[in-house]
Amino acid sequence: MKKETMLQLGILIFGVIAPMLIPSLSFQISILWLMILFALTWDMMGGQMGYNSLGNIAFFGFGMYICAGVQVGLYYDLAEYTSPFTTINATFTPDQYYTGLFLGIIAAAVGCVFIALILSTFLFGLRGPYFAIGTLGVALAAGELIGAWEYIGAGSGISIPVHPGEAGEKTQLFYYLTLFAMIGTFLFVKWLYGTRWGLAMNAIRDDEEKAEAMGIHTYRYKSMTWAFSAFFLGISGALFGNMTGFIEPLEVAFPTVTFGIFMVAMALLGGKGTLWGPVLGATLFHVVKEVTWTYLLGWQWVALGLLIVLNVVFFQEGIMGWMARKWPERFGLSVDSHMSRSKQSEEAS
Amino acid sequence: MSSIEIKNVSKSYGGVHANTNISMSIPSGKITGLIGPNGSGKTTLFNSVVGYHPIDSGSIQFKGKEISKLRVQEIARLGMLRTFQQTRIYSKMDCVRNMLISIPHRTMQWHEMLKPFTPELTEKAEHLLEFVGLYQKRHLISGDLSFGQQKLLEFAMALMNDPEILLLDEPTAGINPTLINGLIDRLLRANSEFGITLFVIEHNMRVIMNLAESIYCLAHGEMLAHGTSDEIQNDKRVIDAYLGAH
Numbered sequence: 001m002k003k004e005t006m007l008q009l010g011i012l013i014f015g016v017i018a019p020m021l022i023p024s025l026s027f028q029i030s031i032l033w034l035m036i037l038f039a040l041t042w043d044m045m046g047g048q049m050g051y052n053s054l055g056n057i058a059f060f061g062f063g064m065y066i067c068a069g070v071q072v073g074l075y076y077d078l079a080e081y082t083s084p085f086t087t088i089n090a091t092f093t094p095d096q097y098y099t100g101l102f103l104g105i106i107a108a109a110v111g112c113v114f115i116a117l118i119l120s121t122f123l124f125g126l127r128g129p130y131f132a133i134g135t136l137g138v139a140l141a142a143g144e145l146i147g148a149w150e151y152i153g154a155g156s157g158i159s160i161p162v163h164p165g166e167a168g169e170k171t172q173l174f175y176y177l178t179l180f181a182m183i184g185t186f187l188f189v190k191w192l193y194g195t196r197w198g199l200a201m202n203a204i205r206d207d208e209e210k211a212e213a214m215g216i217h218t219y220r221y222k223s224m225t226w227a228f229s230a231f232f233l234g235i236s237g238a239l240f241g242n243m244t245g246f247i248e249p250l251e252v253a254f255p256t257v258t259f260g261i262f263m264v265a266m267a268l269l270g271g272k273g274t275l276w277g278p279v280l281g282a283t284l285f286h287v288v289k290e291v292t293w294t295y296l297l298g299w300q301w302v303a304l305g306l307l308i309v310l311n312v313v314f315f316q317e318g319i320m321g322w323m324a325r326k327w328p329e330r331f332g333l334s335v336d337s338h339m340s341r342s343k344q345s346e347e348a349s
Numbered sequence: 350m351s352s353i354e355i356k357n358v359s360k361s362y363g364g365v366h367a368n369t370n371i372s373m374s375i376p377s378g379k380i381t382g383l384i385g386p387n388g389s390g391k392t393t394l395f396n397s398v399v400g401y402h403p404i405d406s407g408s409i410q411f412k413g414k415e416i417s418k419l420r421v422q423e424i425a426r427l428g429m430l431r432t433f434q435q436t437r438i439y440s441k442m443d444c445v446r447n448m449l450i451s452i453p454h455r456t457m458q459w460h461e462m463l464k465p466f467t468p469e470l471t472e473k474a475e476h477l478l479e480f481v482g483l484y485q486k487r488h489l490i491s492g493d494l495s496f497g498q499q500k501l502l503e504f505a506m507a508l509m510n511d512p513e514i515l516l517l518d519e520p521t522a523g524i525n526p527t528l529i530n531g532l533i534d535r536l537l538r539a540n541s542e543f544g545i546t547l548f549v550i551e552h553n554m555r556v557i558m559n560l561a562e563s564i565y566c567l568a569h570g571e572m573l574a575h576g577t578s579d580e581i582q583n584d585k586r587v588i589d590a591y592l593g594a595h
């Protein structure tokens with residue numbers, strides 16, 4: 001069996017049995033799955049296509065709000081439900097809960113695809129640092145606008161419908177949903193990078209003007225790739241909103257300076273533009289973060305900041321990039337001893 | 350039949366008249382040359398033809414169709430490709446991948462974009478890399494190749510695209526003199542075997558005289574002369590332009 005297959009199988013088995021082995025860490029590990037999803041979706045844009053988005057977190061927030069809106073809106077008037085002046089006695093039967101959650105997640109994913117396609121029409125006129133700042137602006141503005149929108153609760157947020165089962169059941173449900181979302185994202189990007197689409201993304205990264213001169217449909221690839229990452233981020237937001245139980249715009253839905261920056265940092269740490277880099281980076285980052293939160297309380301941000309600084313100053317290529325430079329042959333980068341195709345087939349026969 | 354028909358094209362950058370009233374006709378299936386001193390407006394003309402920038406006035410037709418208002422990608426997908434004077438390749442990808450993504454995008458449908466590359470395409474890419482002498486290096490990151498090798502790769506990428514016409518901006522610049530004859534031979538074969546019309550900017554007189562039947566000469570943004578290689582070689586205005594060039 002190939003090493004990569006074994007690694008994937010190992011992660012899958014760990015993912016499935018982890019909540020039984022270490023139930024107390026279920027929540028933490030489901031956050032890890034989301035972190036990997038973040039890094040993978042960021043890397044589609046930043047690493048593979050060269051468009052460093054600082055605002056991808058916006059889709060996380062949009063997904064969260066769309067899902068909550070559907071979960072509540074299916075059964076109650078959303079304005080009344082979120083209004084601070086009226087209290088309605090909102091209860092959800094298990095049937096209503098699961099229908100709402102299911103449809104909410106789908107709506108979050110599809111809704112984010114549309115938002116990405118609309119944002120594409122003006123943001124992809126920007127390149128380099130202007131694109132980064134433009135997307136950051138979108139994420140910040142989105143948080144502010146939602147914070148001012150009474151209909152969906154403005155700054156005071158929305159309480160998500162309560163899971164009908166025991167507390168442990170909810171954690172377990174969302175644990176497996178996040179695991180499933182992460183695996184789905186991973187398999188999707190792995191497949192995508194093996195298609196013509198994947199190479200077109202790389203071509204745009206390396207020289208967009210050349211790609212245009214070669215007739216590549218650059219806009220199509222850019223906008224749809226962003227839509228793909230928005231799809232998975234929308235799902236992640238929908239799940240995270242339900243995990244916390246209460247959402248509000250600034251800290252939970254649009255955490256630009258935490259999750260929003262983490263996604264970039266994690267991809268860079270593992271090695272951007274690779275399949276496994278974001279997975280590795282997110283795992284390492286999350287472990288360091290959790291350990292420092294537990295043992296270095298008060299210094300945790302310093303430790304994380306230090307990790308990021310060390311990464312970008314001394315280790316820009318990330319873990320996977322460093323490995324590719326150290327062992328190029330393992331990554332298929334080698335000089336062939338054959339001068340031509342024909343000689344090779346002669347020797348083979 | 351003419352492939353490209355350029356009529357009275359002018360282009361200036363601010364106060365610089367890079368092209369003034371240029372007219373020329375590029376016959377289909379042949380090799381046409383474009384020469385002129387540095388700064389005479391050759392690259393500017395290429396850029397106008399491939400839609401890299403809008404022209405100030407005039408008309409450019411490709412196979413009878415007006416293309417002067419089309420965008421770069423649209424023109425490329427009509428089957429007209431250019432290489433860059435400064436050589437542009439996808440520098441973080443290996444040579445084979447550079448080749449694979451250079452397949453024609455003319456008829457690419459959505460579902461085809463999501464397909465993997467077939468072994469036939471990889472085979473074609475390797476054949477063309479062998480054609481330009483880069484077979485051994487095909488699994489190296491293209492940005493690590495020498496400048497001359499990158500130039501050869503860019504040429505191979507253009508061939509991978511099956512263009513009808515190829516605009517080459519100084520294909521031999523930076524190529525080792527001992528390899529130039531081989532490159533001339535390959536350009537001639539691209540024309541005769543693959544049937545690609547060539548329109549070539551070149552400073553090396555020996556190269557252009559060996560390649561092109563019909564040669565245009567620009568000076569100071571204006572058309573100075575047009576003729577066969579013999580006519581151009583003996584044209585006093587052309588000789589003066591080159592010697593008097595600064």
Ligand SMILES: Nc1ncnc2c1ncn2[C@@H]1O[C@H](COP(=O)(O)OP(=O)(O)OP(=O)(O)O)[C@@H](O)[C@H]1O
Pocket residue numbers: 362365366367385386387388389390391392393394434
């Ligand atoms: N983007 C630009 N902005 C301003 N001026 C330009 C630009 N591109 C070219 N020029 C000017 O237009 C004139 C023609 O330049 P062009 O690059 O077409 O010359 P060329 O014939 O290709 O020269 P060379 O043989 O050196 O490549 C020059 O005077 C140049 O300075």
Ligand SMILES: [Mg+2]
Pocket residue numbers: 391392393434518
């Ligand atoms: Mg030039």
